[in-house]
Amino acid sequence: MAQLQRIGIVGGTGYAGAELLRLLVSHPQAKVVAVTSRGDAGTPVADAYPQLRGVVDLDFVAPDADNLADCDVVFFATPHAAAMHDVPALLEAGKRVIDLSADFRLRDASLWAQWYGTDHVCPELIERAVYGLPELNRDRIAGADLVACPGCYPTAVILGFKPLIDAGLVDKDSLIADAKTGVSGAGKSLKPGFLFAEMHDSFKAYGVAGHRHLPEIRQILGDLAKDDVGLTFVPHLVPMIRGIHATLYGRLNTQADLQTLFETSYAGEPFVDVLPAGATPETRHVRGGNMCRIAVHRPGGGDTAVVLSVIDNLVKGAAGQAVQCFNLMIDAPENSALAAPGALP
Numbered sequence: 042m043a044q045l046q047r048i049g050i051v052g053g054t055g056y057a058g059a060e061l062l063r064l065l066v067s068h069p070q071a072k073v074v075a076v077t078s079r080g081d082a083g084t085p086v087a088d089a090y091p092q093l094r095g096v097v098d099l100d101f102v103a104p105d106a107d108n109l110a111d112c113d114v115v116f117f118a119t120p121h122a123a124a125m126h127d128v129p130a131l132l133e134a135g136k137r138v139i140d141l142s143a144d145f146r147l148r149d150a151s152l153w154a155q156w157y158g159t160d161h162v163c164p165e166l167i168e169r170a171v172y173g174l175p176e177l178n179r180d181r182i183a184g185a186d187l188v189a190c191p192g193c194y195p196t197a198v199i200l201g202f203k204p205l206i207d208a209g210l211v212d213k214d215s216l217i218a219d220a221k222t223g224v225s226g227a228g229k230s231l232k233p234g235f236l237f238a239e240m241h242d243s244f245k246a247y248g249v250a251g252h253r254h255l256p257e258i259r260q261i262l263g264d265l266a267k268d269d270v271g272l273t274f275v276p277h278l279v280p281m282i283r284g285i286h287a288t289l290y291g292r293l294n295t296q297a298d299l300q301t302l303f304e305t306s307y308a309g310e311p312f313v314d315v316l317p318a319g320a321t322p323e324t325r326h327v328r329g330g331n332m333c334r335i336a337v338h339r340p341g342g343g344d345t346a347v348v349l350s351v352i353d354n355l356v357k358g359a360a361g362q363a364v365q366c367f368n369l370m371i372d373a374p375e376n377s378a379l380a381a382p383g384a385l386p
């Protein structure tokens with residue numbers, strides 16, 4: 042039986058941090074003892090999220106070392122380039138860290154600096170971090186003291202391509218990921234492009250020339266292919282709050298039963314659901330839950346595999362994935378606090 046863990050959440054006013062709190066309050070082995078905010082320190086957490094009234098009886102605290110001193114595990118749900126300043130001291134103090142941000146995802150610190158616009162302050166820790174995608178790294182996550190949770194787009198894209206690449210069925214230079222996200226992916230801070238009047242009833246691509254998730258996806262798909270992959274990745278913003286829908290294309294180099302391949306690949310995976318042949322998953326089918334639902338198609342029986350992969354960006358794309366990693370790290374059932382299905386409808 043896993044022991045009770047004292048938890049700190051850095052970035053508790055944000056969407057991912059709040060979602061983490063929502064999940065962890067029902068975790069039998071977690072006791073959240075610190076939730077941070079720089080601006081709202083001293084005010085009740087439930088004032089920011091009335092959904093948590095009567096459930097969370099904590100005030101926000103400043104993200105200082107003193108306020109995290111009692112924690113066994115610290116989750117960072119902060120913008121990129123924040124966690125890396127505090128993680129070295131936390132590890133030194135014997136705490137385990139689960140980072141939802143991008144600070145430890147890329148193995149190459151110079152690539153990280155190129156995409157994130159600042160030098161990494163603790164590149165020596167990057168190698169110690171385990172990429173927190175359980176479907177890839179279950180055993181390593183269990184023994185890790187620093188977990189780098191994947192980005193939301195990478196989760197949907199990697200899980201969708203993985204069976205095809207593992208089986209060597211697609212031309213590794215032919216990969217295309219056409220992905221759509223809801224607005225909560227941009228976080229809670231005010232940005233004019235995400236105002237209701239700017240994005241409602243409209244739909245657009247962004248980051249076409251290059252999005253920071255491109256090097257992350259290429260790194261992992263390259264690991265699977267054991268070679269560099271050629272990937273075109275185009276994200277889109279759609280006027281919904283939660284959800285990612287990735288439509289993935291790869292040119293097949295041989296005939297195979299793709300449905301059986303996907304079902305076999307993910308047999309036993311608690312949070313990947315391969316849908317029956319012909320299905321088209323929707324983002325609302327995963328909203329609020331930790332499931333990634335996948336369907337594989339071959340339009341017209343041709344030589345292109347089309348994979349549809351949907352997740353909730355705030356759950357399997359962020360907080361749920363972090364809890365799944367936490368469960369592995371403390372030897373709790375992998376679905377602790379994650380067993381509830383998503384919201385209906």
Ligand SMILES: NC(=O)C1=CN([C@@H]2O[C@H](COP(=O)(O)OP(=O)(O)OC[C@H]3O[C@@H](n4cnc5c(N)ncnc54)[C@H](OP(=O)(O)O)[C@@H]3O)[C@@H](O)[C@H]2O)C=CC1
Pocket residue numbers: 051052053054055056057058077078079080081104117118119120121123141142143191192193225226227228229230354355358359
């Ligand atoms: N939203 C999503 O769908 C996903 C998000 N992520 C990642 O999770 C992280 C959080 O994202 P999200 O919740 O959307 O972002 P938000 O902007 O909604 O929240 C960010 C949080 O971090 C706090 N914060 C900001 N700067 C600092 C700092 N320097 N030190 C300590 N706390 C800080 C903010 O609180 P305050 O200002 O009050 O201190 C706030 O609580 C990001 O790294 C994001 O990339 C990952 C996958 C999906």
Ligand SMILES: CC(=O)N[C@@H](CCC(=O)OP(=O)(O)O)C(=O)O
Pocket residue numbers: 141142143191192193194222223224225226227254276278
């Ligand atoms: C709409 C929107 O802006 N979405 C974000 C999604 C990224 C995300 O949340 O993931 P990480 O920050 O964890 O890498 C973006 O494209 O940057």
